[in-house]
Amino acid sequence: MTLKGNKVFKAIGSSTRINMLQLLSENEMHISGLARELNISVPVAAKHVKVLEEADLVERRIFGKSHILKIRAENIHTALDSFAPTEMVEIDKGTKLLDALKMVSALEVKKVGDRDLIVSSDGEEGLYVFEVDGKLSDKTAEEFVLEKDATIDWKKLEAVTKKRLVISIKE
Template sequence: MSQLENKVFNALGSDTRIRMLELLSEEEMHISELARTLNISVPVAAKHVKILEAADLVERRIFGRTHVLKPNKDNIYIAMNSFAPTKSIEVEKGTTLLDALRGVAAIKVKKKGDREVIISTDGEEGLYVYEINGDFSEKSVQNCVLDEDTTIEWKKLEPVTKLKLDIHVKK
């Protein structure tokens, strides 16, 4: 585990800091506003914020004497990736990613038009994407041909709400 991952997990080991991140994910706030909302003193809030900053989980912008905070969600995702298992597989040159996946996971495929789409991996239904050596691919898994040693990151897209809209149509 990297030093950053250790700092992230340490920072997430406090209910107060987790609550701070939840509040900041809703809106940017300054430290005194966080303290007031959490019913803690400003010095205690500042101490928690320093831990979150050390883990690079929050970003601070300074306007005069006001320090406004917002979350840095990328590092949470980086830390969570450390839980993904790594499986090694040896395949023949020219093997498709679809066939390689079948060698390490139970996959369920559904025909959509002229292509096959993976709808389940090891019993987990969902929408999946993949990266090849850190880059997203435009190719389908049956058109991705493996000609050299490659690292594939197989990712399930989780339904995370980025924005909720409550729309009222005028009558």
């Protein structure tokens, strides 16, 4: 695991810092606002924020004497990616990604319109996407042809709430 990954897990190893991340996931805040919400002193909040900054989980913007904090949740995801198992696959040039994936995973493919979509990987149903050398592809695994060495990140889309709406119907 990378040094950055270690810092992420250290940072989220504190309930105070977890609570800070939760608050920052809802809104950007001043350090003093975090301290007030968590019922801790500003110096204690600042020390916790420093750990979060070192792990690159929060971003600080300074406007005069105001320090505004914003969460960088994508770095938590990056740290978790380090736990993905790695498989080495040797294939012929021109092999479809779907065929390479079948060499290391049990896949269930379903025809949707004119496209073959993978709906299950190793028994886990869900929606899947892939990145080639860190970039999302606009092709399906059936359409993507491998012409050179590459690193493929095969990702299951997990249902993570990005925004919650509480709907109230007018009477």
